[in-house]
Amino acid sequence: MELTQLVEQIRRKKSFLCIGLDVDLKKLPTHLLETKDPVFEFNKAIIDATHHLAVALKPNIAFYEALGIKGWESLKKTIDYINEHYPELFTIADAKRGDIGNTSTMYAKAFFEDLNFDSVTVAPYMGRDSVEPFLAFKDRHTILLSLTSNPGAFDFQTKEYAAKPLYQNVLETSKNYVNSENLMYVIGATKAEYLKDIRAIVPESFLLVPGVGAQGGSLKEVCKYGLNDNVGLLVNSSRGILYASKGKDFAEKAAEKAKDLQLQMASFL
Numbered sequence: 001m002e003l004t005q006l007v008e009q010i011r012r013k014k015s016f017l018c019i020g021l022d023v024d025l026k027k028l029p030t031h032l033l034e035t036k037d038p039v040f041e042f043n044k045a046i047i048d049a050t051h052h053l054a055v056a057l058k059p060n061i062a063f064y065e066a067l068g069i070k071g072w073e074s075l076k077k078t079i080d081y082i083n084e085h086y087p088e089l090f091t092i093a094d095a096k097r098g099d100i101g102n103t104s105t106m107y108a109k110a111f112f113e114d115l116n117f118d119s120v121t122v123a124p125y126m127g128r129d130s131v132e133p134f135l136a137f138k139d140r141h142t143i144l145l146s147l148t149s150n151p152g153a154f155d156f157q158t159k160e161y162a163a164k165p166l167y168q169n170v171l172e173t174s175k176n177y178v179n180s181e182n183l184m185y186v187i188g189a190t191k192a193e194y195l196k197d198i199r200a201i202v203p204e205s206f207l208l209v210p211g212v213g214a215q216g217g218s219l220k221e222v223c224k225y226g227l228n229d230n231v232g233l234l235v236n237s238s239r240g241i242l243y244a245s246k247g248k249d250f251a252e253k254a255a256e257k258a259k260d261l262q263l264q265m266a267s268f269l
């Protein structure tokens, strides 16, 4: 998907909400567990109930891999369902991949060619040759981890390297990668106080911002410095939306949570 299409969708829906499809069997409504593919049935109901409120969907691949072959099948059915019924939604494989070049190419093929996601999250630690194979897919987007939402982010990402915090090195160095115009960055909502500095380095890039809701990040604080002329933000919530109810009304209740966030987002646009 072209960025112009994403921005147009954000403006039309007055939403920059990304819903994280982190499906945990233990948290599913019990009536779904009797179906052949509870994970897909759950995702389908959530997507049908919320597609008009969100602009992006982000399955975290770990939740599917943990279920073995069945999980991978549920993931494939989910992405195919989105691409067939809601092609306007921007899809993110939250896989946090990255390896030596020829291996990264295989990861990129898996997520862009086989599964047909619009984007994939990538860890920058192994550097240029581990990231550029993803960027070689010029009609897709590579979302590089820069400053993550978890407490462990302070172990390395804020520590100085070459006289600057490591997360700033990630932003600056990656701007020189081939096809860097297709880069986006992960910045945790719990690190909103860093967004002013981040925007000084990457004023135009889209930022994927997880960590509102269950992790306690503030949408208001994220918007203060995170928004740019093209909106430039995709703010993710997973558990805060998915598990609003364990009853038969689970999708309806999830839509209510998504609507709450969408209305807040509309007030910042």
Ligand SMILES: O=c1ccn([C@@H]2O[C@H](COP(=O)(O)O)[C@@H](O)[C@H]2O)c(=O)[nH]1
Binding pocket: 020, 022, 060, 094, 147, 148, 149, 150, 186, 187, 188, 210, 211, 212, 213, 214, 215, 236, 237, 238, 239, 240
């Ligand atoms: O820095 C990061 C990078 C990725 N994530 C992922 O986003 C969702 C957040 O889920 P919530 O339930 O809304 O907390 C999850 O898939 C994480 O693995 C992140 O949280 N922080």
